[in-house]
Amino acid sequence: MRETSVVDDVTRAAVELFAAQGYANTSVQQIVEAAGVTKGAMYHYFQSKDDLLFAIYERMLSLQKSHLDEIVARGGAVDAVLRAVCIDVIETSIDFLPEGTVFFRSQHMLSQPRQQEVTRRRRDYNDEFSALIEAGQQEGLYRTDVPRPVLIAHFFSDLHYLSQWYSPEGPEGKTLLAEQITDLFLTSIAAEPTGGTEVTDA
Template identity: 75%
Template structure:
């Protein structure tokens, strides 16, 4: 009995192949053979290889946005919420490290429509994050001498750099890395009374 769906098998196969040989060098035929499905079965769920690349990244985008909404809904001070959100985005980015790496290497090959959709989804997340930082400024917790966009770029540059250095075999696990990067970020944006 099969425990995974055809769509999951196709995505798994695409992820493996994109990681091993690159998006541009992977054919639909290779994907369906690795997934053990027919092209018709794949096309029932995905209209193109472009759809597969988008779906790989979309899972991470959806999870992170859902988690941000859940954390925000719990309430608390802006600093407490920002801490929880930052730690979550680092952990989920590490959980989806391979997916994110493949996507960032290949996103320029997406159709213009898909690129716009990714940009819109990422902007939605960043805008919600910016609202939290702005709330922290209004509460007097976060510095306001640097534009919010620069503060956010500072944090997400660390997140986007994770594939270049993070290893699950390294000395720190994902939770420790999330706590450390978050602590550094919060120290940098916290208002100083000096």
Template identity: 45%
Template sequence: MSEPTTEAGADSAGTTAPRRGRPPTTVDGLSVPERLVETAVRLFSEKGFERTSVQDVVSAAGVTKGAMYHYFSSKDDLLHEIYARVLRLQQENLERFAALDAPVAERVRRAAADVVVTVIENLPDVTIFFRSLHQLAAEQQAEVRRARRRYHETFRAMVHEGQVAGEFRAEVDPELVVDYYFGAVHHISVWWRPDGALSAEQLGEQYADLLLASVLPR
């Protein structure tokens, strides 16, 4: 599990308190938090989350423990941030697609393809996180579930919009559409390889085609 520290600055609810002090410095062109997260991704992938210590991470990142604890209260925080940054990117992209002045089918297509591409582009992050999710503290697991639920609800709202507009089949449960599609997307980390027949973009387009085929009127 985590390696807590009294330097962490966590409140009584277990949430991380705002850090104060100098702004992030850089190490080899990355800010200290970015370098720590990138290093954690590599070490968690090579050694596993449990077998990687905070000292392993800071040594490989070329920073001190004090510098790490300025930004992350524990090893759990690093694991959480690995996936949270992917979720933030996907949520931003989804909200941009949802707000487009375009037919709902086109917006759904673009969002569906994007989530495949962003999973593949961040495959080490996604793979490590789902492999180690059970080791996060309960409140951090709940936070991840809330963030994922927000994404799914935004996506589901577009499916429902298409049904109300008569563009999508009304008899299909939008919740089932979301669960079915994202179950398939989450499985990508199990089988996709960069030397395979399809690029990330090609796979995204094919997944999006399959999704639309399931909701468009027959």
């Protein structure tokens, strides 16, 4: 059996079982039976359920960070770059909706070292995302009356709740939804236009 096949089969089985019956209630034996592999094959790639839960989310984290790096490296106007980044992270979150749902529901069960690694990886993404907003603020594009961490939390909180209301079988495709959420976010952080009618004392 090919290496990628084992990893993919085990990961797919784990996601389905974790989603259906919960992380704590799923045994390694159930995972390997659903994946059609031996425990030895699974333990060759994943030392524990902890490793498996982390790997499920790590795939999405790695993909989103590589996309972010690529979009930023292409350059361009700050507003266009941030818009592209927002659309991408929403689309990939939808692509990995089952994985994200399982992880956010079970992440508190990760070992402390794994939780620290997730925090570090998220911070790397967050810092680069924050830098884009800061660059836009310096150009007068985005509001400065609200702290950047609040602006960022406002955007990512929508992603964390996607699984509670979005259905891939619904009328709106992922790209349209990504554009709508992005437009709402960018409108909400846009700086007030300067100038306008001057108000004077009567």
